Amino acid sequence: MIHRLIARMLPFLPKKVVWLFSRRYISGIHLEDAVKAAIDLDQNGAWATVDHLGEFITELAQVAEAREACLNALELLAREDLNVTCSLKPTSFGLLINFDFCYQAVREVVMRAGELGKMVRIDMEDATCVDRELELYRRLHAEFPKNVGIVIQSYLRRTADDLIKLASWHSDKTPVNVRLCKGIYQESEVIAYKKRDEINERYLADLTFLFSHGIYVGIATHDKFLVRGAYDLIENFGLSPDQYEFQMLFGVTPELRAEIIGHGHHMRVYVPYGRDWFGYSTRRLRENPKMVGQIIKALFIR
Numbered sequence: 001m002i003h004r005l006i007a008r009m010l011p012f013l014p015k016k017v018v019w020l021f022s023r024r025y026i027s028g029i030h031l032e033d034a035v036k037a038a039i040d041l042d043q044n045g046a047w048a049t050v051d052h053l054g055e056f057i058t059e060l061a062q063v064a065e066a067r068e069a070c071l072n073a074l075e076l077l078a079r080e081d082l083n084v085t086c087s088l089k090p091t092s093f094g095l096l097i098n099f100d101f102c103y104q105a106v107r108e109v110v111m112r113a114g115e116l117g118k119m120v121r122i123d124m125e126d127a128t129c130v131d132r133e134l135e136l137y138r139r140l141h142a143e144f145p146k147n148v149g150i151v152i153q154s155y156l157r158r159t160a161d162d163l164i165k166l167a168s169w170h171s172d173k174t175p176v177n178v179r180l181c182k183g184i185y186q187e188s189e190v191i192a193y194k195k196r197d198e199i200n201e202r203y204l205a206d207l208t209f210l211f212s213h214g215i216y217v218g219i220a221t222h223d224k225f226l227v228r229g230a231y232d233l234i235e236n237f238g239l240s241p242d243q244y245e246f247q248m249l250f251g252v253t254p255e256l257r258a259e260i261i262g263h264g265h266h267m268r269v270y271v272p273y274g275r276d277w278f279g280y281s282t283r284r285l286r287e288n289p290k291m292v293g294q295i296i297k298a299l300f301i302r
């Protein structure tokens with residue numbers, strides 16, 4: 001009970017306190033911290049996707065920081081011999097302020113990724129962003145099909161229709177690349193499924209759809225039930241490991257991660273870094289209030 005209450009209070013607690021709870025989810029403040037984490041993951045059999053933290057800006061002048069961060073990350077990652085992609089949040093590129101401005105800034109990043117042989121993943125944010133983020137992907141995918149990917153959230157009621165759209169953009173020459181996740185934002189029942197069983201059922205149906213259309217999927221989950229379901233689907237479709245990958249968040253369920261790698265599947269870990277870690281961390285901690293309780297115990301009960 002107490003940890004649930006604290007988890008709800010997180011946005012109102014001093015940042016220093018939240019940092020105590022958050023640091024296992026964040027690789028550090030600097031790009032070099034993320035690269036160090038990526039090298040470490042590589043040595044343990046996993047790939048990475050690095051994410052410069054930041055979202056919901058209020059002025060277009062702030063876009064330059066997000067764009068420069070991604071461009072710098074791509075340059076540095078291209079110098080390391082690692083399979084690492086970049087993930088970005090379009091709201092930090094001004095999605096909700098000016099779509100065309102956002103498109104041009106993200107395009108610059110994706111174009112550079114293309115020149116360096118890298119890939120950029122467009123994260124999916126709350127339901128007010130979905131149409132715009134899919135449109136961003138549609139346009140960039142048409143121009144740079146192998147250098148950009150998108151995220152689909154199975155908790156959204158609209159997702160089955162969105163998947164049909166994505167499948168129509170997919171071909172051998174223009175492969176669609178999807179990260180499939182449950183979805184992390186607080187949405188109303190009108191927009192999203194709320195029950196765990198319903199979301200899990202939708203997730204496996206979405207995964208089946210994507211596999212049946214030959215689309216590369218980043219299976220992003222820490223849910224053992226879904227991991228087992230994915231194993232079954234991979235076997236039923238007779239897929240080889242280069243047709244999908246599993247994905248997990250930095251600091252979450254490392255044992256399950258090791259198990260999946262041990263079974264011969266590819267694994268990519270989402271590695272966030274940057275000064276703007278507060279929003280990201282409070283979402284993660286609200287998602288797993290028990291951890292708040294464990295940390296409080298470790299801090300106070302000695």
Ligand code: FAD
Nearest residue numbers: 123124151181182183184220221222223247248249270288
């Ligand atoms: P859950 O049922 O939530 O979790 C299963 C188990 O995993 C839990 O029982 C617990 O043991 C463990 N676990 C889960 N979360 C935590 C945690 N924070 N700390 C410790 N243990 C935990 N969502 C979006 O809306 N947009 C995105 O772009 C997006 N990108 C993502 C990228 C990756 C690589 C991953 C893995 C997730 C991403 N998500 C994104 C979040 C996702 O939508 C879910 O909210 C999140 O993954 C939790 O769902 P789950 O499938 O792991 O299942």
